[in-house]
């Protein structure tokens with residue numbers, strides 16, 4: 001795994017944005033369409049602001065880019081103010097030249113009997129696009145990636161899941177009250193994420209330090225689904241110093257032991 005530690009989330013996000021721009025340009029030269037997996041939450045906001053700036057000021061075009069979002073709250077229609085569909089449009093898609101038909105977000109407002117079909121179609125759409133070139137990730141305090149909560153297996157696929165109480169408590173900031181936070185969500189699986197050709201995970205702030213330490217220094221286990229990334233051949237971590245604190249301390253300790 002590549003660790004990139006920056007002083008601020010902005011610096012880290014700008015670095016990742018440059019990586020995305022170079023992926024888009026490499027694909028253009030090769031006559032291919034880049035397929036990018038996208039995340040929601042507060043973490044990627046600075047990245048999305050920078051991509052919008054690069055589009056406006058540097059002419060970075062998203063006309064050929066295909067995107068797949070990780071997840072959506074179950075029960076929320078696309079126009080619900082807290083839907084991830086809406087979040088992605090407000091923070092990114094509405095400000096780019098991306099084509100609407102190239103945007104994919106799991107549908108949250110489906111009938112229970114249609115869930116399995118929706119999830120299978122989402123997986124099929126990813127496969128039809130040629131798989132994901134770069135998957136952007138945040139990390140939840142439970143160690144979730146997408147909404148793959150503790151207990152998720154490494155081979156899980158797109159499915160309907162129950163949200164962890166910690167995740168729901170964290171979402172109160174968005175929904176105003178716990179009773180308004182959906183209990184379930186659709187998420188791509190850990191297996192789906194691990195099939196991406198490369199993965200970039202971002203985490204900011206001391207509130208993420210413990211989970212980042214567990215995920216990347218601890219054992220690979222479904223108790224901390226982000227730890228599955230340790231077994232992926234191309235993962236880059238973009239961290240600010242507070243989020244990297246335990247990781248840095250743990251690495252020093254390991255180094256120390258290996259010298260003893």
Ligand code: GLP
Pocket residue numbers: 039040041042043044070071137138139140141145146147167
């Ligand atoms: C959210 C998303 C995740 C995200 C995580 C962290 O609920 N489903 O994809 O990475 O939880 O959120 P934040 O970036 O706001 O800390």
